Amino acid sequence: MELINAFGAVLHPWPLFFIVLGTWAGIFVGAVPGLTGGMLISLCIPLTFYMDSTNALILMVAMYVGSVSGGLISAMLLRMPGTPSSIMTTFDGYPMAAKGEPHRALALGIGASLFGGLIAGAFLVVLSPPLSRWALQFGPWEYFAMVLMAIVLIASLSQGSMVKGLLAGFLGMLFAMPGFNESDGQLRLTFGFDELSAGVHLLPMLLGIFVTSQIIKDALEIDRQPDALKLGTGRSWMRLCDWRRHWINIVRSSVIGTWIGILPGVGASISSMVAYGVTRNLSKTPEKFGTGSEEGIVASEAANNANVGGALIPLITMGIPGSPIDAILLSALILHNIQPGPMLFLTNGPFVWSLVAAYLVANVLMFATMTFSVRWLAKAAVVNRAILLPIIFIFSLVGAYALSNRMWDVWVVVGFGVIGFGLERAKIPLGPFVIGFVLAPLFESEFRSALQLSHGNLMGLFERPIATAFFAVAVVMLFWPAIATIRRRR
């Protein structure tokens, strides 16, 4: 019932306008290599300061859906994934398009994206209310253990080295330490800079990590100009026989994408990789993967879109970001004076259901937009970055400055741009860094409260079954690579 009311609310002209705007902007940004959804949403936050909070978050959720989907266009036509989550799509989408079937590749990707998003939406609707009620039982030890689990999970499930994933997470936490400590009002780690009294603000950090570092990276690789495949005339529709052939794969990959999305801190790129791997293992023709396999395209796109819906579940039920972009959405909630966490459903029920409804509508809009305008989107994907990037930086400069009307925050944008660029050069993932930064205050405050409750006794953690379970998962995931190596050697 609440969802139906929410649909009624978001289909009014203004919310609908923001869903359309967000979805289009997201698809465009997703389609252009070098621009990311994180970049777009970070840039958009300052512009939403003056908006109604529901419309602001609706806009950002629509951008999120659009940006994850738009990446498939450049992945298939330019062999350059528009977003990291489209990497797996590139491996089969481009070969199929190069063989003269670009419309078929796009049709499979767009159709799978729609159903991935809708299946995850169903999970979002069904799982969120009971999960948030369950999370109401959480005390400080549960939250502490859950944040610990989230940090270990993002590190162990981030691509490549686990040490680097963990390092990124803890480094993000370290940068969140300066300023007034909420627990006891103690001013710390300001190193003589008065501006650090309020700590490092989240928005300038995000703009630095997602915008400035990307501009430096794009400048370094400015000669990497893609050769776009010609799209020609044709229809990007999935036929009925395609649905019949791929529905099991779509459902399986969507479920994988949703469940990986629910894991705190794990992004869409991991979902598509896992779904792709599972589909290849189960396929009757695994040798076709990487050469233009339909199954590969469907698995990757269904999973990465499903991840968006899955990742919204821990965000709205527990206030724990399911991916780096969810960390930005979390900061947007806080900036709009909405306290995320299990109480959100009780205190702001209509708002939460509006977000869910907007997510579902954005998926349908994404499908319609991409199906009917893919030819123009393909042209937009090769836009001149020399014109686009300076404009993007100017917006991020104003966004950071507008936060407190001080130039310090602009310097933070520049500084974190260098840090982000350096981390990327060393292949240290940025996702755990951002999530570590966002979760650090929660980690510390809950840890301190928990110890106070247990009179300084760390064993209090093991007196709470849920907290113990979270902690056990964290320990298993921490040592999983070593266990897996030993098993392989045997």
Place this chain on the structure above:
Amino acid sequence: MRRLWHDSEAQAELILASCMVALSAAVWIAADRLPPPIFDPLGSAAVPKLIAVAVSILAVAMLAQRYFGVADQGAVPDPGDPAETVAPLRPAIAVGAFVAMAFCPAVMETGLFGFRETAFVFILALGGILSRFSRRTMTILVPTAAVLAVGLSWMFGGLLYIDLPATQWLPF
């Protein structure tokens, strides 16, 4: 030492690890000077110290992995870059872009020029650097920069009441 410096990833790792250890040491020293806890068992210094130690250990572990050639793989391997053509990197352009971005707040901080003028010059400068001052791009950039600088200045300053830095000595 050669093992830690043989490619750009290794160089970035070494530089970053050194910076992280130095930062962790600075955090430890600053946290050590904080007063002891009064209300709770932990106090404000414990968590920063804990994280600083973790960062240092992991930074050293990253270098050790590089040195001994035993880079671990997490649960999900890196799929690599699917693009076939690898274009040459342009460090000079990247440095130029960074200098332009740092120059922007520096100029406004001096008070010599405000947002409108700085934004105009910045868009031309960064666009020029990225396009190697190609005539075609610059032809598009000049009117774009003018419209954006004036338009954004009006929009943010006049409409949204954001007090953007203004050039004091200009009459308009």
